Amino acid sequence: MKQYKLFINGKFVPNGKREMLDVINPATEKVISQVPKATAKDVEAAVDAAYEAQKSWGKLPASSRAAYLYKLADLVRENRVLFAKTNSEEMGKPYAQSFDEAGWLADYIVYYAELARHIKGEIIPSDRPNENILLYKMPIGVVGGIMPWNFPLFLIGRKVAPALVAGDTVVLKPSSDSPNGCYEFANLVKKAGIPDGVVNVVTGSGAVVGNALASNPKVHLVSMTGSTEAGQKIMKTAADNVTKVSLELGGKAPVIVMADCDFDATIEHVYNSRIINTGQACNCAERVYVQKPIYDKFVKKIVAKFKATTYGPALEGKFDIGPMVNKAQQEHVDELVQSAKAEGGKIKCGGHKASYNGKGWFYEPTVIADCKHGMRIMTEEIFGPVLPITSFDTFDEVIEMANDTVYGLTSSIYTSSYDVAMRAMNELHFGETYINREHFEAFQGFHAGVRQSGIGGDDGEHGLEEFLETHICYIDYNLKADVK
Numbered sequence: 001m002k003q004y005k006l007f008i009n010g011k012f013v014p015n016g017k018r019e020m021l022d023v024i025n026p027a028t029e030k031v032i033s034q035v036p037k038a039t040a041k042d043v044e045a046a047v048d049a050a051y052e053a054q055k056s057w058g059k060l061p062a063s064s065r066a067a068y069l070y071k072l073a074d075l076v077r078e079n080r081v082l083f084a085k086t087n088s089e090e091m092g093k094p095y096a097q098s099f100d101e102a103g104w105l106a107d108y109i110v111y112y113a114e115l116a117r118h119i120k121g122e123i124i125p126s127d128r129p130n131e132n133i134l135l136y137k138m139p140i141g142v143v144g145g146i147m148p149w150n151f152p153l154f155l156i157g158r159k160v161a162p163a164l165v166a167g168d169t170v171v172l173k174p175s176s177d178s179p180n181g182c183y184e185f186a187n188l189v190k191k192a193g194i195p196d197g198v199v200n201v202v203t204g205s206g207a208v209v210g211n212a213l214a215s216n217p218k219v220h221l222v223s224m225t226g227s228t229e230a231g232q233k234i235m236k237t238a239a240d241n242v243t244k245v246s247l248e249l250g251g252k253a254p255v256i257v258m259a260d261c262d263f264d265a266t267i268e269h270v271y272n273s274r275i276i277n278t279g280q281a282c283n284c285a286e287r288v289y290v291q292k293p294i295y296d297k298f299v300k301k302i303v304a305k306f307k308a309t310t311y312g313p314a315l316e317g318k319f320d321i322g323p324m325v326n327k328a329q330q331e332h333v334d335e336l337v338q339s340a341k342a343e344g345g346k347i348k349c350g351g352h353k354a355s356y357n358g359k360g361w362f363y364e365p366t367v368i369a370d371c372k373h374g375m376r377i378m379t380e381e382i383f384g385p386v387l388p389i390t391s392f393d394t395f396d397e398v399i400e401m402a403n404d405t406v407y408g409l410t411s412s413i414y415t416s417s418y419d420v421a422m423r424a425m426n427e428l429h430f431g432e433t434y435i436n437r438e439h440f441e442a443f444q445g446f447h448a449g450v451r452q453s454g455i456g457g458d459d460g461e462h463g464l465e466e467f468l469e470t471h472i473c474y475i476d477y478n479l480k481a482d483v484k
């Protein structure tokens with residue numbers, strides 16, 4: 001069994017008598033590795049290393065920093081199978097999706113390396129004679145990258161790639177449910193010859209390790225992806241040092257299906273949007289509103305798709321979905337499903353916890369029809385292969401229901417009417433709206449939530465801005481002439 005080591009200042013720190021955490025394959029319930037439980041002192045050492053390393057890393061030309069990123073992306077591609085297997089083993093993702101995710105990690109690193117020559121300041125006209133005003137975009141400094149378990153490879157890219165190209169250094173803290181990929185990545189950081197301290201990896205609980213990162217005054221940006229509850233705690237902690245936060249939090253994405261939609265294509269998109277990553281994706285279809293004329297037909301067709309959905313351990317066969325990441329998540333999904341049943345929802349298929357050969361924390365693919373807008377299953381994040389559906393009459397009514405949420409990450413509408421699509425774009429109050437397309441973002445877009453789904457954002461040139469700070473410089477180039 002693999003025992004990983006903290007990665008601090010370019011070295012894998014011997015575990016010695018350090019406490020270790022078991023990492024469990026959720027499909028088989030077997031312990032697959034152990035990772036060290038870092039202490040607050042370990043985190044301090046990692047932040048100090050990042051702080052020192054940033055002094056020279058930040059002075060390298062951005063194109064030289066990008067050269068390291070290209071090397072790193074090549075190494076990720078060479079190790080794509082290892083990453084894919086690691087991902088499927090530690091969080092249960094179907095293998096093809098893990099393989100895709102390892103590819104996204106490499107591609108995302110390349111995307112940001114390509115932006116190296118696009119980090120630009122401004123020259124602003126002055127009100128004074130003999131003066132230049134130069135606005136620089138500078139590295140922000142040390143980034144604390146706090147990660148969830150659901151896209152453990154891709155999220156490494158989101159935390160590391162923009163930071164490194166911007167001239168920042170990073171301390172990564174993966175989730176204890178899926179930390180292995182991050183340590184495999186640390187091996188490649190070393191192989192790519194990235195200077196010591198530029199990327200560090202520490203593992204342990206949010207309350208100790210995450211908190212030590214968010215409260216350290218040498219951390220200049222806490223870039224966290226995870227639940228709204230943890231994001232709120234991090235924001236409070238970071239407030240003590242007025243540290244900048246970029247928080248990508250939970251969602252409760254509404255899908256609006258108008259009667260004039262392309263029916264078959266809509267079914268495929270909504271299905272894919274709920275099934276991907278076993279329903280454990282922040283941006284995907286969490287509640288569906290179908291216009292009355294096509295409601296029964298929609299429910300019938302989507303139920304057939306869910307009934308045909310296969311589940312099992314990713315490394316033992318080709319399955320559509322895997323397990324929930326842990327037992328607690330399986331219990332959470334079941335509790336919400338049972339609450340929906342009690343509140344009058346009709347379980348059309350699934351509705352139970354499941355296992356494979358008596359092991360694993362699976363959940364049956366589940367469709368719940370005739371839900372009511374205010375029910376818990378329509379307002380709380382499910383994060384599983386469960387689709388609650390309700391019906392509506394008018395566009396105004398459905399927009400009202402879609403916006404009636406504390407979350408504001410993604411949303412979508414399926415319609416063939418240009419007017420309806422344009423109105424939805426303007427009236428849906430979410431960070432992202434997808435029209436006639438499943439919920440999934442692009443590298444060059446901007447992934448960001450409003451309300452309790454977060455603050456700040458990732459991806460594209462706007463995402464890079466999070467990792468930069470602005471420094472303005474006023475230059476009087478003829479002092480003598482100005483002092484009369």
Ligand code: NAD
Pocket residue numbers: 146147148149150151173174175176204205206207209210211214224225226227228229230231233234248249250251281282381383409447449453454
């Ligand atoms: P989580 O909030 O439990 O944990 C996320 C990370 O925060 C972990 O590394 C955890 O250890 C750390 N953490 C927890 N408490 C902390 C504290 N007090 N101080 C510092 N760090 C702390 O989330 P999770 O269960 O790993 O992930 C699932 C959640 O993530 C879902 O709500 C999902 O919607 C969200 N998510 C959002 C996005 C997005 O881009 N908006 C992407 C993926 C996942």
